[in-house]
Amino acid sequence: xxxxxxxxxxxxxxxxxxxxxxxxxxxxxxxxxxxxxxxxxxxxxxxxxxxxxxxxxxxxxxxxxxxxxxxxxxxxxxxxxxxxxxxxxxxxxxxxxxxxxxxxxxxxxxxxxxxxxxxxxxxxxxxxxxxxxxxxxxxxxxxxxxxxxxxxxxxxxxxxxxxxxxxxxxxxxxxxxxxxxxxxxxxxxxxxxxxxxxxxxxxxxxxxxxxxxxxxxxxxxxxxxxxxxxxxxxxxxxxxxxxxxxxxxxxxxxxxxxxxxxxxxxxxxxxxxxxxxxxxxxxxxxxxxxxxxxxxxxxxxxxxxxxxxxxxxxxxxxxxxxxxxxxxxxxxxxxxxxxxxxxxxxxxxxxxxxxxxxxxxxxxxxxxxxxxxxxxx
Numbered sequence: 001x002x003x004x005x006x007x008x009x010x011x012x013x014x015x016x017x018x019x020x021x022x023x024x025x026x027x028x029x030x031x032x033x034x035x036x037x038x039x040x041x042x043x044x045x046x047x048x049x050x051x052x053x054x055x056x057x058x059x060x061x062x063x064x065x066x067x068x069x070x071x072x073x074x075x076x077x078x079x080x081x082x083x084x085x086x087x088x089x090x091x092x093x094x095x096x097x098x099x100x101x102x103x104x105x106x107x108x109x110x111x112x113x114x115x116x117x118x119x120x121x122x123x124x125x126x127x128x129x130x131x132x133x134x135x136x137x138x139x140x141x142x143x144x145x146x147x148x149x150x151x152x153x154x155x156x157x158x159x160x161x162x163x164x165x166x167x168x169x170x171x172x173x174x175x176x177x178x179x180x181x182x183x184x185x186x187x188x189x190x191x192x193x194x195x196x197x198x199x200x201x202x203x204x205x206x207x208x209x210x211x212x213x214x215x216x217x218x219x220x221x222x223x224x225x226x227x228x229x230x231x232x233x234x235x236x237x238x239x240x241x242x243x244x245x246x247x248x249x250x251x252x253x254x255x256x257x258x259x260x261x262x263x264x265x266x267x268x269x270x271x272x273x274x275x276x277x278x279x280x281x282x283x284x285x286x287x288x289x290x291x292x293x294x295x296x297x298x299x300x301x302x303x304x305x306x307x308x309x310x311x312x313x314x315x316x317x318x319x320x321x322x323x324x325x326x327x328x329x330x331x332x333x334x335x336x337x338x339x340x341x342x343x344x345x346x347x348x349x350x351x352x353x354x355x356x357x358x359x360x361x362x363x364x365x366x367x368x369x370x371x372x373x374x375x376x377x
Contacts, residue, residue, distance in 0.1 A: 002330045004259045005056065006056040006057070007062070007261070008058050008060070008087070010061070010063050010264050012264065013265045015027070015065065016029065016067065016103065017138050020135070021195060025266030026066045026067075027066075039071075041291050041296075043082045045263045049086070049269075057087065059258075062096045063079075063096065069104050073111035073114065080116045094118065094158075096248070096250060097117045099123065100138070101122065101143040101146070104151070106150040106153055109150045110154045113155065119159060120159040122160065122161055124144045124148070124182065125164045126141070126163065128167075129141045135168070145181075148187075158189070161182045161189070161190050163178065163182055165193070165195070166194040166216050168209050170211055171211065175219040179223050183230045188242045189242070189246045190232060190240045191239055191240075192238060193238035194216065227240050237320075255315050256327065259271050262281070263283070264290075265283060265290040267283045278303040279300060279303075282297075282300070284298045305332075309328070310377070312328060313342075320361070324357060345375055346365070352372070
């Protein structure tokens, strides 16, 4: 069987406060004493995963949350040391930490770099104080600016700025102004995506005065034109980079149907077994139960082979690049004929083209991605 690339995701479930639009597995941190116990359990979780001998070297490590920048550099060192005890790391391994403004300083950034972090992802969301207040973010625009400057002054050449559009009271002009502030920092990577009120979030049941569909379309078109003029290319539904070298390798592995280990409360994992059977699992989501339970696994399942072609496409279609027939076969064990019916239907609707042994999403398909994805559900 072909070797499947492997990544590692580590979840830290606490934030300074819970954002009302968020339905991630995150909680307001009320007692810092729990962090030491959580780290102890994380190290145990890592050891169990390491002893399972999943095989390949790690191509990326991602500290997500929550707000993992609340961890100390010593915490990060302990975790990375444990990882190295059980896994080999690629020579160009990408090690990302998510950070919220207000939780990082120049000194902290420098220490994280010494600890082994080589990529920051900063949750800016907006550089407009009014917009930040409207979605109840805990930081100010000035703190956001200081956070980006700290990361740059610390010598990080690889970092991501996370921005939202479609915020309350926003129009195309104000969204572009917000985006231009981010571009002035010359970020190698940008995540720019629409505010979505998730089903379990507070704001879903307490809606704000959000821009309507026509205004959202103007915001999106204006923003994408601005990004393009600044040499920032879109390579995924909500991801943009200054050059292919700055694509988020961790997320690329997800979208290209690679394998990943999940460690921490609520973390998900996907491992390809022999004969292309796929095992999926979820760790216990409640962090307090995670710190006490005998087993870290909350649920798991084995995905049968005939589900893999459709699962692959639901991931790969997010990427703005051709999907080669060869990659499809390497990740699923099937030839492209396994989804011939769906491909022909999508082609008939003008959502994709089939040429050079690859599936290519058309501009029409990009604009109606949900319609395209539904064909493969």
